[in-house]
Amino acid sequence: MKHPPSKVAVVGAGAMGTGITQVAVAAGHAVQLFDARAGAAQTAIASVGSMLQKLAAKRKITAADADAACARMSAATDLASLAGAGVVIEAVVEDLGVKRDLWMQVESLVSVDCLLATNTSSLGIPSIASALKVPGRLVGMHFFNPAPLMELVEIVGGITTDAAPLDRAEALARSWGKTTVRARSTPGFIVNRVARPYYAEGMRLLDEGVASAATLDAIYRECGGFRMGPMELTDLIGHDVNFAVTSTVWRSFFNDPRFTPSLLQQELVEAGWLGRKSGRGFYDYNAGAATLAPASLPPHARPERLALGGMPDALRQRVEAAGIAVANGPAAVEFDLAFDYAAAKRMAISRSRECDDATWQAVVGALQASGLAVSELPPLPGLVVMRTVAMLANEAADAVYHGVASAADVDMAMCKGVNYPIGPLAWADRVGIGVIFDTLSRLGAFYGEDRYRISPLLRRLHERKGRFHG
Numbered sequence: 001m002k003h004p005p006s007k008v009a010v011v012g013a014g015a016m017g018t019g020i021t022q023v024a025v026a027a028g029h030a031v032q033l034f035d036a037r038a039g040a041a042q043t044a045i046a047s048v049g050s051m052l053q054k055l056a057a058k059r060k061i062t063a064a065d066a067d068a069a070c071a072r073m074s075a076a077t078d079l080a081s082l083a084g085a086g087v088v089i090e091a092v093v094e095d096l097g098v099k100r101d102l103w104m105q106v107e108s109l110v111s112v113d114c115l116l117a118t119n120t121s122s123l124g125i126p127s128i129a130s131a132l133k134v135p136g137r138l139v140g141m142h143f144f145n146p147a148p149l150m151e152l153v154e155i156v157g158g159i160t161t162d163a164a165p166l167d168r169a170e171a172l173a174r175s176w177g178k179t180t181v182r183a184r185s186t187p188g189f190i191v192n193r194v195a196r197p198y199y200a201e202g203m204r205l206l207d208e209g210v211a212s213a214a215t216l217d218a219i220y221r222e223c224g225g226f227r228m229g230p231m232e233l234t235d236l237i238g239h240d241v242n243f244a245v246t247s248t249v250w251r252s253f254f255n256d257p258r259f260t261p262s263l264l265q266q267e268l269v270e271a272g273w274l275g276r277k278s279g280r281g282f283y284d285y286n287a288g289a290a291t292l293a294p295a296s297l298p299p300h301a302r303p304e305r306l307a308l309g310g311m312p313d314a315l316r317q318r319v320e321a322a323g324i325a326v327a328n329g330p331a332a333v334e335f336d337l338a339f340d341y342a343a344a345k346r347m348a349i350s351r352s353r354e355c356d357d358a359t360w361q362a363v364v365g366a367l368q369a370s371g372l373a374v375s376e377l378p379p380l381p382g383l384v385v386m387r388t389v390a391m392l393a394n395e396a397a398d399a400v401y402h403g404v405a406s407a408a409d410v411d412m413a414m415c416k417g418v419n420y421p422i423g424p425l426a427w428a429d430r431v432g433i434g435v436i437f438d439t440l441s442r443l444g445a446f447y448g449e450d451r452y453r454i455s456p457l458l459r460r461l462h463e464r465k466g467r468f469h470g
Contacts, residue, residue, distance in 0.1 A: 005027065005028045005029045005030075006029065006085070006086025006087050006115075007029065007030045007031075007032065007084060007085050007086055007087075008024045008029045008030070008031045008032070008085060008086070008087045008088075008089065009031070009032045009033075009034065009076070009082040009085035009087065009088045009089070010024070010031060010032070010033045010034070010088075010089050010090075010091065011034050011035070011079075011082075011088065011089070011090045011091065011092060011102065011106070012034075012035060012090060012091035012092040012093075012119075013033055013034075013035035013037070013040040013041045013043070013044035014035075014091065014092075014093075015145055015146070016091040016119055016143060016145060016147060017033065017035070017044065017089075017091035017092075017119075018033075018044040018047055018048060019143065019145065019146050019147030019148050020089055020091060020119065020143055020147050021033050021044065021045070021048055021073065022048045022051060022052070022147070022148045023143075023147050023148055023176050023178075024089075024176065025048065025052075025069045025070075025072050025073050026052070026061070026069055026148070027175065027176045027177070028072075029072065029087075030072045030073075030074075031072060031073050031074070032074050032075070032076045032081065032082055032085065033045060033073065033074070033075055033076065034075070034076035034078070034079060034081070034082060041075035041076065042075045045073045045074075045075055048070075048073060049070045049073070051148070052066040052069050052070060053066055053070075079102075079105050079106065079109060080109060082106070082109060082110065083109045083110060085110060085114060086111075086113075086114055086115065087114065087115045087117070087172065088106055088110060088114060088115070088116055088117070089117045089118075089119060089141060090102060090103065090106075090116075090117070090118045090119060091119040091143075094120060094121065094122060094123060094244075096123055096127060096128065099118060099120065099123065099128050100128060100130070100131035101131070103116065103118075103128060103129075103131055103132055103138065104131045104132065107132050107133060107134070107137070112134075115137075115139075115165060115168050115169060115172070116132075116137045116138045116139070116165070117138070117139050117140065117141040117169055118138060118139075118140055118141070119140075119141055119142060119143055120140060120142065121142055121189075121192055121245065122187065122188060122192060122245055122248045122249065122252075124158060124185050124186075124187075124252075125138060125139065125140045125156055125157060125158040125160070125161060125185040126158040126159055126160045126161075126185060129158070129160045129161070130160070135160040135161075136160055136161055136162035136165070137162065137165055138160075138161065138165070139155065139156065139157055139161055139165045139166050139168075139169045140154065140155065140156025140157065140183075140185065140189070141153055141154075141155060141156075141169050141172075141173060142154035142156060142183075142189060142191075144191070144417050150416070150417070151177075151178055151179045151416045152178065152179050152180075152181065152191070152412075152413060152416035152417040153173040153178045153179070153180050153181075154180075154181055154182075154183045154189050154190055154191065154413065154417075155169050155170045155173065155180050155181065155182050155183070156182075156183045156184070156185050156189055157182075157184065157185060158184070158185030159185075161185070166182070170182070179412065179416050181405060181409035181410075181412055181413045182405060182406075182409060183404055183405045183409070183413075184403055184404045184405065186399075186402070186404050187248070187249045187252035187253055188245070188248075188249045188252075189404070190399060190404060190405050190409065190410055190413040190414075190417070191413050191414065191417040191418060192245055192249065193249060193395065193399060193404070194392060194395050194396045194399055194410060194413070194414055194424065195392075195414070195417075195418055196246060196249060196258075196259050196395065197258075197388060197391035197392050197394075197395055198226075198230055198388060198392060198418075199230045199233075199234055199242060199246065199262070199265075200246075200259075200260070200262065200391075201230075201384075201387055201388045201391055202216055202217075202220065202229065202230030202231060202384075202388065203230065203231070203234075203262040203264050203265055204262070205380075205384060206231065206264065206282075207262065207263070207264045210377060210378060210380065210384075211295065211375065211377060211384075212292065212294070212295060213229075213231040213232075213282040213283065213292070214283075214292035214293060214294045214295075215294040215295045215375055216229055216230070216231065216384060217229025217230070217231050217232050217294070218294035218346055218373075218375070219294075219336065219346060219348045219375055219384045219385060220384065220385065220388070222344060222345040222346035222373070223336055223337075223338045223339075223344050223345075223346045223347055223348055223384075223385055224337070224338065224339055224384070224385035224388070224389070224421075225338070225339025225340060225344075225421035225422075226339075226419075226420065226421065227419045227421075231281075231282040231283070232282070232283065234265070234275065234281070234282070235275035235276055235281035235282055235283055235285075236275060236276055237275070238274050238275050238276075238277055239265055239268045239269050239273065239274045239275050239281055240269050240274050242265070243261060243262075243265050243266060243268075243269050246259065246261045246262075246265075247261050257449060257450045257451040258395065258450075258451050258453075260451065268281060268282070294346075294373070294375065295375060295376075296346075296373040296374060296375060297364055297368075297374045297375070297376055299368060300361050300364040300365035300368055301361065301365050302324070302365050302366070302368075302369040303324060303361075303362040303365050303366055303369075304324065304325065305324065305325040305326070305327060306319065306324055306325070306326045306327070306329075306362050306363065306366050307326075307327045307328070307329030307330075307359075308326065308327075308328075308329045308330070308331070308332065308333065308359065308362075308363060309328055309329050309330055309331040309332075310331030310332075310333065310334070310335070311326065311333075311335060312335060312338075312341060314338075314340075314341035314342060315335060315338070315341040315347070317341075317342075318341055318342055318370045318371075319366050319367070319369075319370050321370070322366070322369045322370040322371070323369075324366050324369060324370075326366075329359075330354060330359075331352075332351070332352050332354050332355035332356075332359050332360075332363075333349050333350070333351060333352065333355055333359075333360070333363050334349065334350045334352070334379065334383060335347060335348075335349055335383075336348035336349065336377075336383040336384055336385045336386055337382075337383075337385040337386035337389060337431065338385065339385075339421045339422070344372065345371075345372065345373060346372060346373040346374070346375060347367050347372045347373075347374055347375070348374075348375045348376075348377050348383050348384050348385070349363065349364075349367070349374060349375075349376060349377070349383075350376065350377045350378060350379045350380065350383060351376070351379070352379065380446075381439060381442035381443045381445075381446050382439040382442065382443060386431075386435075386439055387439060387443060389424065389427055389428070389431070389436075390428075390436045390439040390440050390443070391440070391443075391452075392414075392420075392424035392427075393424040393425060393427060393428035393436050393458070394436070394440055394452075394454060394455050394458055395424075395455075396410045396411070396414070396423075396424040396425050397425065397428075397455040397457045397458040397461075397468070398455040398456075398457065398458075400425070400457055400468075401455055401456055401457035407425050407468045407469060408469070410423065410424070410425060411423020411424065411425050411426050411469075425468035425469065426468070426469055428458075428468060429467045429468050429469055429470075433458065433461050433462050433465070433466065433467065433468075434462060434465075436458065437454065437458060437459070437462040440452055440454050440458075441454070
């Protein structure tokens with residue numbers, strides 16, 4: 001006889017708690033939602049109900065299923081009402097004292113076999129669990145916002161965590177249709193650690209005046225294949241939130257320069273320019289504000305032939321497919337990395353001192369003739385996409401080296417958690433470990449900072465001519 005799903009209690013009726021409630025109730029669980037703020041749980045339940053009805057109207061679920069799911073939700077009036085839950089998921093404010101106090105109360109109310117899970121995104125599991133009489137019970141279930149849409153859940157355990165609760169949490173998340181990855185409880189877990197260079201390198205380039213926010217974001221999207229550039233993405237996330245996560249990770253790693261927060265982003269936060277939610281961030285979202293366009297070079301004449309070295313093979317094939325002969329010549333132009341040279345809409349390039357006007361004009365004309373918008377950048381190691389991918393791969397490699405997660409789980413997390421076009425370690429394999437190593441070496445020499453130090457794992461693979469996968 002099949003047993004009904006466990007009753008799930010969700011504590012915290014903010015965006016994450018509301019989303020987790022929808023996921024659980026849609027999977028067939030009875031869900032009690034509690035929030036200490038008067039009326040917050042009722043408002044969240046109404047929001048979930050409205051969303052379920054919208055899904056029914058779009059025929060993504062049946063009307064009967066929507067009605068049944070709505071009937072399974074209830075607002076708890078106090079924590080004591082959660083005593084009969086088989087699972088408690090906490091999604092309250094990221095404050096260690098608040099979470100510890102909450103879990104001490106919950107542990108005293110629920111049964112010994114109740115699964116206890118925190119949705120923390122940055123706090124260590126052992127530090128929260130230390131408040132419990134049986135700290136091994138508490139696991140991390142880190143959902144991503146919006147929880148009903150994002151596939152990934154990081155299952156997190158620390159030195160205090162028992163194996164059985166981790167297995168239960170993973171099985172539960174998978175039964176809800178989620179993709180799970182296992183992570184050791186270290187600052188940022190997988191995604192919030194490995195993603196830091198994406199924001200940091202984009203903001204550093206902007207702060208250095210390499211290009212405008214619109215141009216950089218366009219290069220990341222149209223050349224790098226990322227869904228959003230770092231400036232528009234942090235505008236969407238909220239600079240207060242993104243800056244706080246970066247600052248927490250930085251402090252947790254004892255001010256490691258790899259995670260140094262951006263002074264430019266700090267200024268935005270101090271000014272109250274938090275992004276879309278405040279109407280202003282890197283971009284202006286107020287009514288009537290001008291739309292910023294990326295800088296592209298004006299049309300250049302199409303050449304019949306091009307003599308140039310250093311052009312990536314796939315880009316060369318695209319130019320040749322446009323009817324332009326490409327012969328070997330000096331490597332007078334540096335081309336940025338593209339996720340897919342055949343499908344890219346933009347190419348970022350820089351001109352060397354040795355590049356004469358005729359060669360430069362021919363290169364720009366050839367790229368434009370092959371359907372690419374062209375953004376000119378000053379000479380910099382790795383330009384935009386290549387330096388960022390190198391830094392992402394380096395941080396991912398360090399996470400694997402220190403046992404935070406497997407290479408497969410790191411790549412899966414970055415694809416499912418932040419929608420990267422490919423995992424950073426798989427991307428490093430595709431580009432070549434030697435190329436990544438060389439880019440990091442050039443960045444380190446250029447800036448003279450420990451920020452660009454090379455992970456021991458990446459260095460070892462470079463020496464052995466190895467790969468992260470296979």
